[in-house]
Amino acid sequence: MxxxxxxxxxxxxxxxxxxxxxxxxxxxxxxxxxxxxxxxxxxxxxxxxxxxxxxxxxxxxxxxxxxxxxxxxxxxxxxxxxxxxxxxxxxxKFYPPMRNFEVEGARVLPRKVLADLKKKLAALPNETPFTMRTMALIKTSIEGWYQSRGYGLCYISHFSGMGTGSITAHVIEGRANKINVVWMNDEGQPEKTPGKVDAKFILKHCPVERGRLYNLADGRKTLQNVFALDLFDNVQILPRQNERNPGQVEVDVMVKEKPMQTADVEAEWGLAADEKNRPTLVSLVPGGTITYENRNLGGRAATVAASINTKSFLAPSDDISYRLMYQKPFIWGLSDENRTKLQATVFNARKLCGVFTPGPDGEEVPPVWVDRAGARVQLTQQFTRGSRGSLGLVAQEVGTRDETGAPCARGGRVSPMGAVVADGPPTTLGAAGRDRLAYAQAALVRDTTYLRDGATLGARDVLTVDQGLGIGTGFPFFNRATAACTRFLGLTRPWPRARLGPASLVLHGRAGAALGDLPAYDAFLLGGPYSVRGYNVGELAACRRFAEAAAELRLPVLGRTLYAFAEAGSDLGSSKEVRGNPSAYFRRAGRGSSLGGGVKLGALRVEGVRDNNAGRWHVLLHYGERF
Structure with a gap:
């Protein structure tokens, strides 16, 4: 008492x-x-x-x-x-010794788990009283099996028959009985009126299924999937057991919508040094970016986004890039298991071409800019959380220009007298420095990576193919394929007490090949932060076939990740097959390797890299992941 x-x-x-x-x-x-x-x-x-x-x-x-x-x-x-x-x-409290033991309510508990538990109980000394320690042994075995598989709402509610020695463990298995979408206001309180996004569309992204045991992993996936829609500022998952029947779990997906339409203007002023090396404004007229986005066009989660970027708002035609995108998920309806998504894009962009850049000797080379304007239509299917496939069509006009914006039909270099000599390889298929072409694109991604205490583990495989359709300048018919394989291997167990993840080894391989009338500006580039580190983009080669290999060892130390790596790449002798042989013109090696190490500071990577071709060390800063 x-x-x-x-x-x-x-x-x-x-x-x-x-x-x-x-x-x-x-x-x-x-x-x-x-x-x-x-x-x-x-x-x-x-x-x-x-x-x-x-x-x-x-x-x-x-x-x-x-x-x-x-x-x-x-x-x-x-x-x-x-x-x-x-x-x-x-x-x-000491109860009479246990004579018999049974379990009720455990519908999914394997018989082997129960049999092993009974063997442990039978191994206890004779006439051992039934105590808290005996209950703990039973709970550890039964609840441990559920917990290790993510069934956090499955547990032993109570024991009966303790006074007679005929013990029964009563198990509650929490099964999803109802899944609700709850709309929240700015204060995080439930709203009575539904939001603008269809609740059925939200529930389609919830792996929690009615009638199945509620799994914490499904709850996390629901949170990730719904938040990834980019339609909500806040997403929460709240599982609740029914007070009268704890075996029934109601899952509330609580969401707060973002503003469905947004517009933004960013102004930028350029600075340059004057004769006395003092910073001055290049122009009083600002440049910048204007963006507009509608995330729920027609109430069906379709997205329209547009952006325009220019260096001068008063003279945008001199240097302007734009992008207009329409995206519609579930184009075959919400019953489509592969979640087929349609994406259409109209674009115009300018980028420095790495094919016509200096080699390792660093000689002065006039830059060649590639302007692309066109449209892309693509269908994407999501097979699993990280695996997907896509198929699309691209039609574009590509022009190459020099620093002044004039058409540039050939690459060049600067003579000792300072004059630009345009005697290099042709930049386009056409003679005037402008191409028009259409081609099909396909991609397959198999991604099983996951995070364990901050370390990425798993596997990722990527295959991309571009197929020319024989439409456009010179009727180009070509095939360009790239395959990449990456493995993230855990070497040690995490150290929870030190709050450190496991040490890991990354093995990466990448290869590509091209056939037919591939334009020079689309040749493979060897070298750069995402190819062979320690070299500039395209410094090793511009080629039609290549192979790369890399290995990186990652070690968690004092809350940071230290890593060491070695990388190598080769053009497989294919540089000479690119029109005009840019690699030979700019004196590129065609192959190279590097080694080094670094530390990750959040998203920043600080690296020391040795260029093995020249035997020089470099200190580099990069943002984002290498693999």
């Missing part, structure tokens, strides 16, 4: 006192046995709060009602500054 109440006189005449500390004495310790924190979590008396004699008596009765203890007593001990420590004295 519980003790009648606290054994020390409280501080106030009305029987109240300020609780400063809770302590348990006589509580057994071991795996699966409730800890002091577990037992005290639901008590009225908590450190820092005022507690009454009545509340303390209720806490004693609640602890005794758990059936784990023969006696529960409490003592109120004075502390400094008018605070009191509540000491609970526990006496473990």
């Amino acid at each position: 519980p003790a009648p109440g606290p054994s020390a006189k409280p501080a106030a005449a009305d029987g109240t006192f300020t609780c400063g500390e809770l302590e348990a004495q006589g509580l057994p310790v071991g795996e699966g046995i409730p800890t002091q924190a577990d037992l005290f979590a639901g008590l009225h008396c908590q450190p820092g709060f005022v507690c009454s004699r009545k509340e303390l008596a209720q806490d004693i009765k609640a602890l005794y009602a758990s059936g784990l203890f023969e006696r529960v007593n409490a003592r109120v001990v004075p502390l400094k500054k008018n605070k009191f420590k509540v000491v609970f004295d526990f006496a473990e």
Whole structure:
């Protein structure tokens, strides 16, 4: 029986006192046995709060009602500054020895787990009383199986038959019974009126299924999938067990919508050094970017986005790039298991071409810019969370220009007298420095990577193919294919106490080949931060076939990731097959290797890299992942 109440006189005449500390004495310790924190979590008396004699008596009765203890007593001990420590004295309860053991409610628990548990119980000494330690052994085996598989709402609710020795463990298996979409306002409170995004569309991205055991991993995937739609500022997953039937779980997907339409203007002023090396404005007229986005066109989660970038708002025709994109998910309906998505894009962009850049000797080379304007239509199917395939058509006009914006039909270099000599390889298929072409694109991605304590593990394979259709300048018919294979291997177990992830090894291979009338500006580039580190983009080769290999060892140290790597690449002798042989013209090696190390500081990578061709070391800064 519980003790009648606290054994020390409280501080106030009305029987109240300020609780400063809770302590348990006589509580057994071991795996699966409730800890002091577990037992005290639901008590009225908590450190820092005022507690009454009545509340303390209720806490004693609640602890005794758990059936784990023969006696529960409490003592109120004075502390400094008018605070009191509540000491609970526990006496473990001993039931008759167990004669028989059964489990009820465990529909998915394998028979082998139950058989192994019964063997452990049978191995206990004869006439061993049924105590908290026996309960802990049972809970560790049964609940441990559920917990290790992510079934966080499956547990032993209580034991029966303890007075007779015929013990039954009653298991609650929490199954998803209902999945709701709950709309939230700015304060995070539920809204009565639904939002603009169709609830069926949201639920289609929820792997939680009605009738299945609720899995914490499914809850995390739901959170990731719904947030990745980029339609919501806040997403929360709240599983709730039914009070009358704990085996039924209601899952609330709580969302707060973003503004469906947004517009933004960013202004930029360029600076340049004057004759006295002082920074001055290039122009009083700013440039910048204008963007517009509608994330829920027609109420069906279709997205329209547009952006325009220019260096001068008053003279945008001199240097302007734009992008207009329309995206429609589930174009075959919400019943489509592959979630087929349509994306159409109209674009205009300018980029420095790495094919016509200097080789390792660093000689001065006039830059060649590639302008692309066109349209792309693409269908994408999502096979699993990280695996997808896409098929599309691209039609574009490509022009090559020099620094002044004039058409540039050939690459060149600067003579010793300072004059530009345009005697290099042709930049386009056409003679005027402008091409028109159409081709098909296909891609397959198999991605099984996952994070373990901050370290990326798993595998990723990527295959991309561009197929010319014989439409355009010179009727180009070509094939350009690239395959990449990356493995992230865990070498050690995580160190939870040090909050460090596992050491890992990254193995990466990449190869490509091109056939037919491939334009020079689309040749493969060897060298760069995402090819062979330690070299500039395209410094090693511009080629039609290549092979790359890389290995990187990652070690977590003091909350940072240190890594060492080695990389190598070769053009496989194919540089001479590119029109005009840019590699020979710019004196590129055609192959190279590097080694080095670095540290990751958030998204920043600080690297020391040795260019093995020249034997020089470089310190480089990069953002994002290499693989």
